[in-house]
Every structure is written in structure tokens, then in C-alpha cells.
Amino acid sequence: MIEALLNSYSAFNGHQRLATGTLRDVAIATKDTLDREPNASFLIFHDATGRQAEVDLRGTLDDVLARLSADAPVATAPKPEEEAPRGPGRPKLGVVAREVTLLPRQWEWLNSQPGGASVALRKLVDEARRKNEAKDRQRVLQETVDRILLVLAGDLPKYEDALRAFYAKDQMRFETAIANWPKDVRDHVSRIIEAGNPDYWVQ
Structure with missing residues (x-):
């Protein structure tokens, strides 16, 4: 999970980003748009994980927010x-x-080992966590971006090229592949990568 985006959500109507903020803020913006465009279709993402958040938009805004308060997902590990x-x-x-x-x-x-098995195991786990922290963060970021790209850009040209370039950490090739994508999609993905690891593209 990308800690900097722990409480950040983004709502999309197709390839257009409607709002980014807390789940409450995003729900309000999405409900407002739905009231004006009843046939619109929305996706709300948890920015830290790339997973979709389910928000029940039926009824009035007060109804939506009341349900949100009762059923709000816990965004902490x-x-x-x-x-x-x-x-x-x-x-x-x-x-x-x-x-x-x-x-x-x-x-x-x-x-x-000194302290017995339990102490030795705790030390081994802590050492492994420290050693693999950078790799673990990279893996989490890649999984998050992968989920977002699949849903938002899976039908866009050069999607597979962009995905391969992302995993290869080839920034120039990635930016070339997404150059003709809708601006909101490009900006959103770039924001997630920057928040997850500002040095992601550094080989």
C-alpha cells in the first residue's frame, strides 16, 4: 500500500477524472455528476491500491453519505x-x-540461538523486511499501477507497450506509449507512480 495515498480516492467517468480526494469528497462529486447525467457510468479507485471502491449512489446525497459513514472501508493495513x-x-x-x-x-x-527460537525468528524476519523493503515497495507500486492501467487504459492504443515499458522501468518508452491517451488518464497514472516512488524510473 502506498502510504502517501492512503486516504486518497479518484472517480472516473470513462476516461475523464471527476474528482480526487477523500472518499467522502469523491462520493459528493460523483453523486452531483450522476444527478446531472443519470446515464453516466462511474469507477472509483482507492489510489493507494488501485482497487475499486464500491459506493452506493442511490437516493439523495444525504442517503449516500449516511451509507458511506456506516460502511466506509478501512484504509489501513x-x-x-x-x-x-x-x-x-x-x-x-x-x-x-x-x-x-x-x-x-x-x-x-x-x-x-541466544533467546531461543522465537527471538531468532523475529530477528530474521526484521532483517528480511529491511533488506527487501525497496523491492516490496516496488512490487506494491507495480501491482497498483497494473490494476489502474488494466481498467482505465486496457482498451487504449499501445496499452501493452505501456505496460511492458512500465515493468521494464523505461520511462521514455512508457511516455511515448501513453502520449495519445486521454490527459486525465496520463496524469493520474503519473501521479500514482510519483507518489509511490519518485525514483521509480531510475535504473
């Missing part, structure tokens, strides 16, 4: 203590007990 009941451990650290399956030699090595 689940905390460990919310994923499973706490088991034995140190509550202040939010330790959660889970089953881990390892080979005997691996258990033997873990148990020989």
Missing part, C-alpha cells in the same frame, strides 16, 4: 493483533502465536 487472537507471549509487543513448520535441523539451529 490490519494490525497483527487484529489478524488473530493473541496467544502466549508479551502483550506489550503485540506478540501473536502462530504455527511454524520447519525441518528438525532448522529447529535445532533456532533453539541454539
Whole structure:
């Protein structure tokens, strides 16, 4: 998830961007447009993930906002203590007990480490997270952009060229491929990439 866009949503009517902001702001703008254009078709995206957000636009604006308040999606990643009941451990650290399956030699090595298996495993996980943080962020950004491109640009010319250039981190080729796309689509995708990783195109 792209933290800078955690509370940001964007609404599109076809290839036209109607609004970007909080889900409430986007819902208001979308409802206003729908009241003026009853046959319009809308897509609302969570900018941090590229996933579509479902907003029920039936009824009055007050009806829409009332439902939104009751059913608003949680835009934060689940905390460990919310994923499973706490088991034995140190509550202040939010330790959660889970089953881990390892080979005997691996258990033997873990148990020989200072602090025992649990401490050694936590250290190994933290080290791996630090080591792979940049790769993980890149993967999340690529998945987000991939989802947006598929829905907004899947029917546009040179869509596949743009996608290949994006994954190859070839900025010039990417910008050439999307040059004739609708401006709102180009600007939106560029904004997501910039927010996700300003240095994405740097090889």
C-alpha cells in the first residue's frame, strides 16, 4: 500500500477524472455528476491500491453519505493483533502465536540461538523486511499501477507497450506509449507512480 495515498480516492467517468480526494469528497462529486447525467457510468479507485471502491449512489446525497459513514472501508493495513487472537507471549509487543513448520535441523539451529527460537525468528524476519523493503515497495507500486492501467487504459492504443515499458522501468518508452491517451488518464497514472516512488524510473 502506498502510504502517501492512503486516504486518497479518484472517480472516473470513462476516461475523464471527476474528482480526487477523500472518499467522502469523491462520493459528493460523483453523486452531483450522476444527478446531472443519470446515464453516466462511474469507477472509483482507492489510489493507494488501485482497487475499486464500491459506493452506493442511490437516493439523495444525504442517503449516500449516511451509507458511506456506516460502511466506509478501512484504509489501513490490519494490525497483527487484529489478524488473530493473541496467544502466549508479551502483550506489550503485540506478540501473536502462530504455527511454524520447519525441518528438525532448522529447529535445532533456532533453539541454539541466544533467546531461543522465537527471538531468532523475529530477528530474521526484521532483517528480511529491511533488506527487501525497496523491492516490496516496488512490487506494491507495480501491482497498483497494473490494476489502474488494466481498467482505465486496457482498451487504449499501445496499452501493452505501456505496460511492458512500465515493468521494464523505461520511462521514455512508457511516455511515448501513453502520449495519445486521454490527459486525465496520463496524469493520474503519473501521479500514482510519483507518489509511490519518485525514483521509480531510475535504473
